Amino acid sequence: MSSDQFPQDEPLFRRLAVIGCGNIGSSVVRAVRAAGNGAAHVAVFDPDPEVRARVRELGIADSVQDSLAGAVEGADCVVLCSPVRTYGAITREMGPHLAEGAILTDVGSVKMAVVKDVAPEVPERVHFVPGHPVAGTEKSGPDAGFAELFHGRYWLLTPEEGTDAGAVARVEALWSRVGAIVEVMDAAYHDKVLALTSHLPHLIAYTIVGTAFDVEEQERQDVIRFSAGGFRDFTRIAGSDPTMWRDIFLTNKDAVLEMLQRFTEDLTALQRQIRYGEGDKLFDFFSRTRDVRRRVVEAHQEGTSPWGPDANGGKPASEGGDPE
Numbered sequence: 001m002s003s004d005q006f007p008q009d010e011p012l013f014r015r016l017a018v019i020g021c022g023n024i025g026s027s028v029v030r031a032v033r034a035a036g037n038g039a040a041h042v043a044v045f046d047p048d049p050e051v052r053a054r055v056r057e058l059g060i061a062d063s064v065q066d067s068l069a070g071a072v073e074g075a076d077c078v079v080l081c082s083p084v085r086t087y088g089a090i091t092r093e094m095g096p097h098l099a100e101g102a103i104l105t106d107v108g109s110v111k112m113a114v115v116k117d118v119a120p121e122v123p124e125r126v127h128f129v130p131g132h133p134v135a136g137t138e139k140s141g142p143d144a145g146f147a148e149l150f151h152g153r154y155w156l157l158t159p160e161e162g163t164d165a166g167a168v169a170r171v172e173a174l175w176s177r178v179g180a181i182v183e184v185m186d187a188a189y190h191d192k193v194l195a196l197t198s199h200l201p202h203l204i205a206y207t208i209v210g211t212a213f214d215v216e217e218q219e220r221q222d223v224i225r226f227s228a229g230g231f232r233d234f235t236r237i238a239g240s241d242p243t244m245w246r247d248i249f250l251t252n253k254d255a256v257l258e259m260l261q262r263f264t265e266d267l268t269a270l271q272r273q274i275r276y277g278e279g280d281k282l283f284d285f286f287s288r289t290r291d292v293r294r295r296v297v298e299a300h301q302e303g304t305s306p307w308g309p310d311a312n313g314g315k316p317a318s319e320g321g322d323p324e
């Protein structure tokens, strides 16, 4: 948990550069500016000219730069907010332009692969503090972001051993100023937990919606027409950004495949119970999952997790996580 020991009436950074200004990048920009004491100047770069034009139109940043170098020049903090497989190349390109003592952080949903790609590209004079806000939506682009996205949500940091403690403290302070609950953890552990709580559920949603899409034309139309709550909820998740999720599955491959193996075994067990009419076993299993649901809902109300470290992303009821 973060303890922000920096003066509250001063911005933590002189210039914060946000690289990639879609859903999460624009939420970071909005949240830092709304906080007032995060950064004196928030500069944005996105390689997509339409995104840059839209960010200018929205007026959410202090400046929108037409080049990566222009955005990071003079920045004392840089936040990578693009799809995770772009981070290595971005860091290589901007490396020579980064200031002495600058802090580089990111919002990527996977941490081991990001560390592997980025760390070798980070100049000696720069501190790298990998991070991940466990908050988001299925939407993309600068219009999708909002300043309150991180309120009460976990922001996980996974610095390597030996990372400058002052740099980690500054990143912790920044994200607590936008309302997040900051925790430091091991990158491999992060990837394992998130594989189960975020990546596997997305894969299952993609599969269910994909299966429905592959049925006969008439049935497909009826699936959409009569889509009941369960299916509709899955379509929200399966409507998530294809680039972002392709990158997550390709970069968190080992942890996702491990969790998928466990899931497949559990699914096969359920399949057998249905086939052989083992109602008691089905009932016991569903009772246990119902109990997990109850504990997750309680955890939201109390701000704690049923499993210790927040296993459900701390999603508040108000943000569509839990209808109760």
Ligand SMILES: NC(=O)c1ccc[n+]([C@@H]2O[C@H](COP(=O)([O-])OP(=O)(O)OC[C@H]3O[C@@H](n4cnc5c(N)ncnc54)[C@H](O)[C@@H]3O)[C@@H](O)[C@H]2O)c1
Binding pocket: 019, 020, 021, 022, 023, 024, 025, 045, 046, 047, 048, 051, 081, 082, 083, 084, 086, 090, 107, 108, 109, 110, 132, 133, 134, 135, 136, 137, 138, 139, 140, 141, 142, 241, 244, 248
């Ligand atoms: N959406 C979520 O729920 C969520 C939550 C937490 C973390 N994340 C992470 O945040 C990152 C961004 O996700 P998003 O939902 O904002 O996606 P998004 O598609 O809304 O935005 C991504 C932006 O990155 C830009 N971009 C692409 N290639 C780039 C490059 N080489 N250099 C700079 N910018 C580039 C795109 O033009 C786009 O504007 C991903 O790494 C994702 O894993 C997403």
Ligand SMILES: O=C(O)C(=O)C[C@]1(C(=O)O)C=C[C@@H](O)C=C1
Binding pocket: 108, 109, 133, 134, 135, 136, 137, 138, 197, 198, 199, 237, 240, 313
């Ligand atoms: O709520 C959603 O739509 C999300 O998918 C957000 C979600 C998640 O799985 O909880 C997705 C990916 C992130 O890395 C963090 C948060």
